[in-house]
Amino acid sequence: MVWDRKTPTSITITRLLNLPPATVYEELKDFGSEEGGLWMGRDHTVEEALLRRNDPLIDLGLAQYCASHDVASALFKRGSLPIGDVTYNKALRMAVLGNTLVPRRIMGRSTFGVLTDEQVLALINTDDKEKTDELSAMLINSGAKKLLDKLYNEEKPFDQIPRDKFIRAIYWSHANPGIRDDDSNEHGPDMDAYGIRKGLKRLMQTLPVTEDGLRTAYWLLKSADPHNAGSFDEDPTPLFRRWQPLELSADFKKYHDGDAHALDMKEEFQCMLASIYGHYSIKTPDKKMKIVYLGSADSPELYLRCAYYARERKMTPEQMDKAHARDTDAFTLAALYNDGLLWNPKTRARLEHFISGRLIYRYKRRCEQLNRKHPEFSAKPVSEEGVALLEDDEAPRPTEEQKRLERLEALVAANGKQLSNIYKRLWWAFILVMIAVLLIWKPHF
Numbered sequence: 418m419v420w421d422r423k424t425p426t427s428i429t430i431t432r433l434l435n436l437p438p439a440t441v442y443e444e445l446k447d448f449g450s451e452e453g454g455l456w457m458g459r460d461h462t463v464e465e466a467l468l469r470r471n472d473p474l475i476d477l478g479l480a481q482y483c484a485s486h487d488v489a490s491a492l493f494k495r496g497s498l499p500i501g502d503v504t505y506n507k508a509l510r511m512a513v514l515g516n517t518l519v520p521r522r523i524m525g526r527s528t529f530g531v532l533t534d535e536q537v538l539a540l541i542n543t544d545d546k547e548k549t550d551e552l553s554a555m556l557i558n559s560g561a562k563k564l565l566d567k568l569y570n571e572e573k574p575f576d577q578i579p580r581d582k583f584i585r586a587i588y589w590s591h592a593n594p595g596i597r598d599d600d601s602n603e604h605g606p607d608m609d610a611y612g613i614r615k616g617l618k619r620l621m622q623t624l625p626v627t628e629d630g631l632r633t634a635y636w637l638l639k640s641a642d643p644h645n646a647g648s649f650d651e652d653p654t655p656l657f658r659r660w661q662p663l664e665l666s667a668d669f670k671k672y673h674d675g676d677a678h679a680l681d682m683k684e685e686f687q688c689m690l691a692s693i694y695g696h697y698s699i700k701t702p703d704k705k706m707k708i709v710y711l712g713s714a715d716s717p718e719l720y721l722r723c724a725y726y727a728r729e730r731k732m733t734p735e736q737m738d739k740a741h742a743r744d745t746d747a748f749t750l751a752a753l754y755n756d757g758l759l760w761n762p763k764t765r766a767r768l769e770h771f772i773s774g775r776l777i778y779r780y781k782r783r784c785e786q787l788n789r790k791h792p793e794f795s796a797k798p799v800s801e802e803g804v805a806l807l808e809d810d811e812a813p814r815p816t817e818e819q820k821r822l823e824r825l826e827a828l829v830a831a832n833g834k835q836l837s838n839i840y841k842r843l844w845w846a847f848i849l850v851m852i853a854v855l856l857i858w859k860p861h862f
Contacts, residue, residue, distance in 0.1 A: 430466045441467065442478040449482025449518065461485035468492075473505065480512035489519045490531040507551075514551055517560035529555060529564040534574050537564065541578055541586050556586060559595040562609035569616020580625070584633050587620065591636040599645050614647040621690065626660055628669045635675065635686045638693065642786055643754055649697045654711060657690050657720045676775035677746035687720040688747050692754040695724025719744060723751035730757025734767040741771050749776055753783050760787075762799045769803035777806060 433441055445467075464485045467475050480492045496509030513519070513531060520530040529537050532555075540552045555561065568575050568586060578586070590596070596617070599610040620637065624630040638646070649656075663683055675685035696710045710728060712721035714736075726732075726740060726748055737758075740748045749771045758764040772780050784796040798804050 426460050426462055429460075429463050433463065433467060434470065438470075438472045438474040441472075441475050445475075445478035445482040461488065464488045477508060477512055480509050481516055482518070483516065484518040486519055486522060486531060489513050489516060493531050510551060511554050514554040515558055517558055520558060520560040520563065528567055529558075529561055538574060538578070541575075542582050552586070553589050556590045557592045559593060559598070561593065562595045562598070562607075562613060565590055565593065565595060566609050566612030566616060569613060569620055581629075584624070584629055587624070588629075588633040588636060591633075591640040596637075596640060597642040597645060610645065614645060617641060618647050618649065618694075621694075622656060622659075626663050628663075628665065628673075631660065631663060631665075631683060631686060632673055635682055635689070638686070638689050639676075641693075643693045644786070644790070646693050649694060650699070652697055652709070652711075653690075653694045654721075656694065657687050657718075660687055676779055677750045678774050679746040680750075684719065684747070685750065688723040688750055691720040691724040692727035692751045695721075695727055714740065719747055723747055726751035727754040730755065730761075732758060732764060734763055737764060737767050737771075746776065750779065753779050756787065759783065760794065766800035766803070769798055769800045769806060772803075772806060781807065 433444070436444075461484065464479055464483045465488060467479055468488050468491065476492060476495075479488055480496075483489055483492075492509050493513040496506045496513070498506065516530065526533075527537075528534050532540075537555070540548060540555060543549065543552060555564070566572075568590070571578075571583075596613055598607075600607040601610065617637065621634060624634045660683055665681055665683055670681055673682055675682045677685045677688070680688065691712065695712060696708050698706050698708055701707050710724070712718075712724035714722065714725055714729075716722045716725065722740075722744060726744075732740070732755075737748075737752070740752075749768070752758050752768055752771075753776070758768055769780070781796070784794075787794045788796040798807055
């Protein structure tokens with residue numbers, strides 16, 4: 418595709434104005450999916466020229482992949498008008514809300530893309546089911562880190578949201594990959610990532626100790642990168658104990674479980690909290706920083722033992738066996754946060770021996786996280802058990818349609834067998850009746 422900074426804008430515009438709409442849409446898609454989308458330094462006159470074509474497919478592509486604030490704003494306003502095709506108008510709005518480039522503007526009055534803060538608040542507070550998918554599109558937009566920063570820290574104007582709506586917004590945001598990103602580099606820190614990290618710690622301390630609060634906190638912490646979750650400057654033990662009084666209802670346990678089969682969601686969440694935040698920093702009398710580590714292998718509380726399992730890099734395979742015999746899935750989950758165990762082929766192989774069920778996904782994600790930070794770390798399993806485990810996990814899963822067909826085939830087979838048995842019984846009954854008739858009947862001749 419010839420659409421870069423070296424090609425004169427006039428040539429790019431002329432070429433795109435003479436291409437079929439479907440081709441332009443694909444070029445917009447390819448360009449928008451490039452690393453960073455070249456959003457800084459993009460010549461917005463190209464997008465403005467395409468907007469003037471007034472073609473529905475091109476406009477949809479611009480809404481999804483443009484970097485121009487003015488173009489995105491014009492398309493969102495067009496999609497908000499009470500005229501035209503309702504489905505297409507909503508598609509335009511959804512496309513702009515999912516556009517990852519426009520919200521990344523460093524300077525701007527709005528917290529999110531082309532929406533004013535009042536419009537964002539209206540979406541967060543909506544009771545209209547038709548609008549909730551627009552709310553979701555905004556909250557999972559990976560370019561919306563500035564919005565997540567303000568929302569998590571309840572900064573103005575997001576400090577007066579009704580509690581139920583606030584918890585809903587926080588819960589839906591867990592699917593946003595932006596909460597795991599830190600774009601700090603030699604040019605400076607990623608302040609939005611810093612704000613999200615600060616907000617994540619704050620939410621762990623302030624989300625209500627209710628079932629909805631637990632579910633929200635669990636998924637948020639599970640979605641975060643443990644290396645970007647921050648740390649505390651005071652003893653976080655009260656943070657772990659805070660959830661202790663919560664009694665989970667039978668219905669909640671039935672419909673909301675975690676990844677560790679042996680734990681309920683509350684226990685697993687406490688284990689995660691301690692595994693990520695199992696240390697804190699204090700200042701010594703000589704004003705140096707000292708790290709204090711929580712828990713030990715013999716701590717009476719499970720979550721404190723998890724804090725130990727997640728940090729102790731010198732554990733041997735034999736010690737891992739002993740810990741797993743005591744705490745089963747809780748040990749396995751905590752050990753997945755222990756980089757030292759994952760870097761050591763022997764302890765990693767032993768850890769692969771313990772992994773089962775949905776913890777397989779946790780293991781794969783942790784290995785992928787380490788591989789992204791350290792390419793020399795191989796995400797491939799190191800034991801035959803690990804290879805078999807991941808091969809089983811990657812086996813094609815039947816679709817819902819295939820499952821329905823399988824159930825139908827099983828039902829037909831069961832009915833066929835049942836009918837066969839009925840026919841056999843009827844046939845034998847017929848034979849017995851005929852024998853009885855022959856024995857009773859006396860011919861009159």
